[in-house]
Amino acid sequence: MTRTPDAWTALRADPWRYLGSRWPWGALAYVVSTIPIGIAVLVVLATTLVVGAVTAVLVVGLVVLAGIPVLAGLLGVVERARLRLVQAAPPSGMSWSERLRAGRGLAVSWPEVGYAFLVSVVLWPIDFVVALVAITVPVVLLLAPWLSRVDRMEVLGWSVDSTAESWLAVAVGLVALAVSAYVVGLLAVAQAALARLLLEPRDAELVRAVAELRRSRVDLVDAFETERRRIERDLHDGVQQRLVALTMTLGSAELDVPDGPGLTLVRQAHRQAEEALEELRATVRGIHPRVLAxxxxxxxxxxxxxxxxxxxxxxxxxxxxxxxxxxxxxxxxxxxxxxxxxxxxxxxxxxxxxxxxxxxxxxxxxxxxxxxxxxxxxxxxxxxxxxxxxxxxxxxxxxxxxxxxxxxxxxxxxxxx
Amino acid sequence: MRRLRIVLAEDSALLREGLVGILERAGHEVVAAVADADALLVYVARELPDVVVTDIRMPPTHTDEGLRAAARIRAEHPEIAVMVLSAYVAEAYVPELLEAAPDTATSGVGYLLKDRVGHVREFLDSLDRVAGGETVVDPQVVRQLLGRRRDDGPLATLTAREREVLALMAEGRTNGSIAEELVVSEAAVRKHVGGIFAKLRLDPASDRRVSAVLAYLRGA
Known part of the structure; x- marks a missing residue:
């Protein structure tokens, strides 16, 4: 089997090879599976809306209505997963449990809500009609030689009654099969594109926001680190140098001051300056040690x-x-x-x-x-x-x-x- | 004390003046006082002083310019003694400094914390010893090195007195100076030194015993 990234590429690149690939089956599964999902969403949405509207006076209704975006979000998860049927690499997004846990914490995504209404009202009836025709017409035509024997047979106004006609019907059925594959494929591709358009932007935004957050966090750490280094340098080149100079001056003074209480005081001052220096060194070490740099x-x-x-x-x-x-x-x-x-x-x-x-x-x-x-x-x-x-x-x-x-x-x- | 010709490198003007003051009052001649390593190398080549006194951290990068300049001076002018001053203890500097000189080097080398300069007499004494070809290592650096190897090993077999002697040896003291410090006879010191060398399995004939002891302490 050839590897193509999605049904649309396969269809455009080589319509013949497309027929033999997995994409027509994927497209059919996509279209058919839309029907129960659409009906389920319709039921849930309608129930939620009605219950919400009726109880709106009691405030409870507002809470119920507020659940719609969450439902739409969950549908988004399902739909993104379903895109796999027509695309090898569907857009990634939150998983089911992540979306549930996020609950109402996320901002309402109107495209998701819109998509939910679209699926429940417009998409599934279209899919239903197309799938019905696309499956029954070729199947009936292909089975013509047997069916015509059992009963009088008529397809789209064409009554098949002779053997020759029934074999012609088989040939027409083959063509119809191919046409169905293309029609279902195109429908699935168009619908998937719509789903992607409405369901993807939010993810892209989230991904961007996360990347942004991570970068700003690293920036913060960097800024913090730079600041520590600056403080360390200031202490090291400023205060510390001055204290060393002070000990030098006091040391020189010790040589000149005659024995007596004066000298004792100078020595004491010298010791205190050294202690201050030692303390400063310990502080600098805690901020950003020189040896490390x-x-x-x-x-x-x-x-x-x-x-x-x-x-x-x-x-x-x-x-x-x-x-x-x-x-x-x-x-x-x-x-x-x-x-x-x-x-x-x-x-x-x-x-x-x-x-x-x-x-x-x-x-x-x-x-x-x-x-x-x-x-x-x-x-x-x-x-x-x-x-x-x-x-x-x-x-x-x-x-x-x-x-x-x-x-x-x-x-x-x-x-x- | 003999009058030494000194080239000084220190980027802080405050400390530079302080050092010049102390050295000149002691009767030494400061032939040049510069603020960075490049200037230091230029003046050393021109003046060929007896001793170089240099800060480690200097422009442009403020990391170890002075140390690298010192190593180069030791390699290029084995007859010039080098005293390196550091604002903080970094034993990592010790081997860089001691190993920089060719084995034929006769000049001394010193590594002191800047705080020592305040103890003017001792500082000048260290400078003299370095000028006389000895090695001087800051006691605080030695303390840290000794502190490192305290677990099992041969170091644990030393007596308290032997450890004292070892520490003073690592600082670069001679037997005579150690005897004076500990108030014992020189013969007693010699006996301790012999004991230490035997216990640590160092070569007693080594004429660079400071390097040998320091290398041992660093675990090299």
């Missing part, structure tokens, strides 16, 4: 591990630097996870592993503590905040921590090179 993830993670009171072994295999947002997220995942290990787990040791798996960077932090850790997405702090950030990057963060341990924090993020 300059030397990449492995070096930066080693530094965290070195500062941790719980022994941490680190193995990060990377041939090249990761994309900045992924690198930063990974750094803070390690930082947060190890902080939790120290604070809550009672672990004796922990391991950090990082590696690239095809287009994904995977990092795990495992400890041998008592487990029972949960990722509380509601709080928006710590690991939960990082989970949101990874979400925006198209990655994920998972915490597996059965009671009794071990605890594994695992992040994965796309890192197309």
């Amino acid at each position: 300059d030397h990449g993830l492995a070096a930066a993670v080693h530094e965290i591990a070195d500062r941790s009171p719980v022994p941490v072994s680190v193995e990060i295999r990377l041939d090249e630097r990761l994309p900045e947002p992924v690198e930063t997220a990974a750094y803070f995942v390690v930082s947060e996870a190890l902080t939790n290990v120290v604070r809550h787990s009672g672990a004796r040791r922990a391991q950090v592993h990082g590696w690239r798996q095809a287009e994904t960077f995977v990092l795990t932090v495992v400890d041998d503590g008592r487990g029972g850790a949960v990722l509380d997405r509601g709080t928006g702090s710590g690991l939960a905040g990082l989970a949101v950030r990874l979400d925006a990057l198209g990655g994920e963060l998972r915490v597996t921590s059965p009671a009794g341990g071990p605890t594994e924090v695992r992040m994965a993020a796309p890192c197309a090179a």
Whole structure:
């Protein structure tokens, strides 16, 4: 069987091959199946309208009427699936359960409602007539040699009574069969085009809106990250330099000030300036560590591990630097996870592993503590905040921590090179 | 203290002036004080100073220009000592710095946090030692390196005293200076050093013992 994307292409490309392909059967199934669907929709719509209109005074009716768009939406799901009969790749949209769950949360799609009325009032009667003629005429003509023996036979005003005539009828029947295939095909194609026209735009819009949302979320993360870097640079190049200069001045003063209470005070000032510097450094580290920017993830993670009171072994295999947002997220995942290990787990040791798996960077932090850790997405702090950030990057963060341990924090993020 | 000819590179004018002040008051001659790595290389080639003092982060990218310039100076002028100043601890810098010189290099090398400059006497002392061909590593960097290898392994077999000696060795101190710091005899220090080298299976004959100890601590 040749592969053509839809019935219309097949029909236009080669009318002869079209007859032998699956498309005429698909088209027939499409047209025939429209009939029960149209009738069902008509019944449901009419009932809803009548009940709604009658009870409108009681307000309940308004609620009933408001259900029409949902019904139209569900019909849209069915119709999009049914398009498969005449097209290899129908437009994708919400699934049945997704549409049901969305309920009235979605804005009313008037094209969908319009299509529902069209199916229930116009399309199914047309399909009914065409299918009836397209099936009965060729079938009766093809069966002429037998039928004429049983009874007097007349097709569209032509009475078939001799044997020769009945065989002529068979020939005409073959032609009629071909014509039926074309007529049903054209009807199905036209109807499918109409369905597509009315049912697709909403999906395209949704898809566009989702893409837009995702992009703006990534933009937000990026903007956030850029801002952190700017703050880090400002602190590093501004305040920190000034504090270092201050310690230099105080250090020089110590050499000149004679022994006595003056010198004691200068020394004290020097110590305080150094403490301020140390505190500032810790702050800068929490915002965006310099080592990460300059030397990449492995070096930066080693530094965290070195500062941790719980022994941490680190193995990060990377041939090249990761994309900045992924690198930063990974750094803070390690930082947060190890902080939790120290604070809550009672672990004796922990391991950090990082590696690239095809287009994904995977990092795990495992400890041998008592487990029972949960990722509380509601709080928006710590690991939960990082989970949101990874979400925006198209990655994920998972915490597996059965009671009794071990605890594994695992992040994965796309890192197309 | 001998009078040293120094080329200084530091992009912050505030710190540059502070450093020039400290160095000149100590009687050294600052032959050039520049604000970026390119200028540093030009002045080093022209002045051939005794010591180069350079910041790590400098324009244009503000990452590790100073470090790369230092490595180049070590490779091209093995006789010039280099003191690198950093605004933060990054042990990742240590090997880049120590391994940059050819094995024949006789000059010293130092890696200090900028905060140390405030302890003027110690800073000037470190500078002298680097000019004299020794290696100086910031105690905080050593502390971090020591902290890393704390689990099992041979490091755990060291006595508390041996660990103290190891840390001072990693900072680049001589036996004499270690003895002074710990208030013990030099012979005692030599005994500890021997014990450490045996336990860590390091080559006691190595004339670059600082590099050897640091390499061990980094797990290289």
